[in-house]
Amino acid sequence: MPRTPSTPRPAETRPRDADRSQKDILDAALREFADHGLGGARMDRIAERADVNKRLIYYYFESKESLFLAVLERAYESIRGEERQLSLSQVDPIEAIRRLIAFTWNYYIEHPEFLSLLGTENLHRARHLRRSTKVRSMHSPLVHTLAEVLERGHKAGLFRAGVDPVQLYISIAGLSYFYLGNCHTLSTIFDRDLMGAKARLERLSHMNDLVLGYLVRD
Amino acid sequence: MPRTPSTPRPAETRPRDADRSQKDILDAALREFADHGLGGARMDRIAERADVNKRLIYYYFESKESLFLAVLERAYESIRGEERQLSLSQVDPIEAIRRLIAFTWNYYIEHPEFLSLLGTENLHRARHLRRSTKVRSMHSPLVHTLAEVLERGHKAGLFRAGVDPVQLYISIAGLSYFYLGNCHTLSTIFDRDLMGAKARLERLSHMNDLVLGYLVRD
Amino acid sequence: MPRTPSTPRPAETRPRDADRSQKDILDAALREFADHGLGGARMDRIAERADVNKRLIYYYFESKESLFLAVLERAYESIRGEERQLSLSQVDPIEAIRRLIAFTWNYYIEHPEFLSLLGTENLHRARHLRRSTKVRSMHSPLVHTLAEVLERGHKAGLFRAGVDPVQLYISIAGLSYFYLGNCHTLSTIFDRDLMGAKARLERLSHMNDLVLGYLVRD
Amino acid sequence: MPRTPSTPRPAETRPRDADRSQKDILDAALREFADHGLGGARMDRIAERADVNKRLIYYYFESKESLFLAVLERAYESIRGEERQLSLSQVDPIEAIRRLIAFTWNYYIEHPEFLSLLGTENLHRARHLRRSTKVRSMHSPLVHTLAEVLERGHKAGLFRAGVDPVQLYISIAGLSYFYLGNCHTLSTIFDRDLMGAKARLERLSHMNDLVLGYLVRD
């Protein structure tokens, strides 16, 4: 008779166990999915990484696929949350564009799992995302902010006219995404270190030049 | 009237079974890996798709991983082969850039498996590519050609100075890659069809504007 | 009246399933390895013989090789356990030698699987045993006891001097082992039944004569 | 058109290819069966080791089992052949016994594959040997020779009476077999090097003492 479930642990530590377990599971799953993709991820490893019983994962998250969706949703929530704090509307248009580029770049660098997750979800043709009402409703407020910045820049005679904010947003994201997401492949192919401090600064600089070189008219 | 076992197929249809079988396996594997990633791909399905005995796959390609590498190498050979035929050196610089953007864009559209493969390989941190001496030696001659184009453009007073051809190459690829590779996710998030004929033309146009808007100085 | 699934077995029959399952697996594996060697043993057959799900074997014992080691360790524990109860120190030296010969002989007859296991392990050059800290630490206390018996016999003027207990132990074991382990081959070669009651008595007698004829000096 | 089968190789090298191939296969198979047992042996590896096409093995030896029997038969032929040259009848009885012990000991040391083969065949309960008319008819002439030696020794007043030559033969073989065949296991268990030059001399000496100590009466 080792464990006595009848003796409850102190009140202040217990109540949060459920939330804590769920968070641990999501954290572990994020790493696992990012490391191995959906097909390569192992529920066993997630349980081990989260230090919970495997059965518990099923208790909270129905299945592997649902768990993946939960992970994906949380990842989107997280980036959207940070995006909202950029306050692009409060700075001049050129600075706003710089900030957006830098934010995207840095977020991807600090959250490589996010890139992995995106890639995995795309391999599966957004199958999970499509099921999510959450993510769809959380579509980037950035597009609107970006539209406003472009408009402001044009009115100020700084930016060219007719720029589609969605296209630009995708371009900005793509410039960072391809470089960072494929850096292992690219480094190998070009036989050049792309992730050193200098290389990273050069890339950021190049992206700013590219985007602003396009946008700014004189 | 598929195959009638009693009627042996004419000699010219099956000149050398070995080569044919290997090609069939590679074709099938390409599709399977592109559809499901490395972890999700099934050797059984590859055998079925190639219409060969599963054992034969192991006869020619040691293991799943080696098969994946073989597929990857062939995919790179293929795109490099087509790139070589662009003859960018023989047209004026602006046209050369346009051609490169259009080629990349169209190649990705026509070969979505290539994008998948890239994504999968990156998920695995270029583990397979690193093992390949083949791919490393086949690094794009495009970088040299591109350098020459940029140089020529600059000397003609058309292009800005100091553009790194590798950065530009990565940017051009990234602009197409992110849009096309993540189109399922992006379509869902932005609730907008990105793959219709009109949308595709707009994207191509945007990419040209962006890159040339940056490069061309007057 | 084997098992009636509708009537749940009483609690005391199945006190802890885990222990029971592991024991069942080890029992089944012992027979399978003894019957077919390591290479010829089939995990499927072990599962069937143990009446457990094949997966469970991997749940408790990592792999076929680890299972083999576990079987081997248990077999050694078993024979060592019985050896300890021979109390050779409490009988006169000649009787002690007779007991040791008889014990070895009978143990091998009653546990032919032990002979098989030994043979198999040797085919593999003690690969598994070497990995085991357990077996190495359990080296027969018999060697010490045997040394004491030889010493006692010598002091009583019964036994010759200078007998190495390890050599003698190996000889006693070898006399039984070769006869019993190779009886199928030997029976065939000599065209003579070696396992009939009479033949067995003759062998035991021969071994006693041989060993005591060597040891006893008058 | 690389190979031209129509151009035959020079006459003096060709004719013996068939015998040569068979010998190569048997040699390779002997090593493979000795190294891995019957169940663990791989036809692929045998082909590779013999440097012949796998198909050729089946051409000459029907199946894996038949090949094993062929290997076994050749091994017995070999040891029997050497035994015949011992000429035990031409030396005095004590020397004859010494020669037999030494021969057995050295043959096993020089032909560890023979020990492996024996062990494997026994694991399979002499299944193959029983099928062989060859080996059965080749039962050791040594038994007769040994009987004659024992008789001669007894008549000379040297040896004890009533020694069964088969029992003695088995004992002599067993004393070497167990030590040498199980040396990996025994070395591990007793934590003592049993195969060093000194240890080997000691064993040979012990066996002579044991057998002659038993046989010789004064």
Place this chain on the structure above:
DNA sequence: TATGAATGAGAATTCATTCAT
């Protein structure tokens, strides 16, 4: 809320053997 035991369906890989030439 939590968990150790258990499983069916499949996964990659292996193997002895045969086909066609």
Place this chain on the structure above:
DNA sequence: TATGAATGAATTCTCATTCAT
């Protein structure tokens, strides 16, 4: 006599998932 291509049937091992408590 020799061989490269091909295969069906296993074989070890894996995996997401469920049971029983």
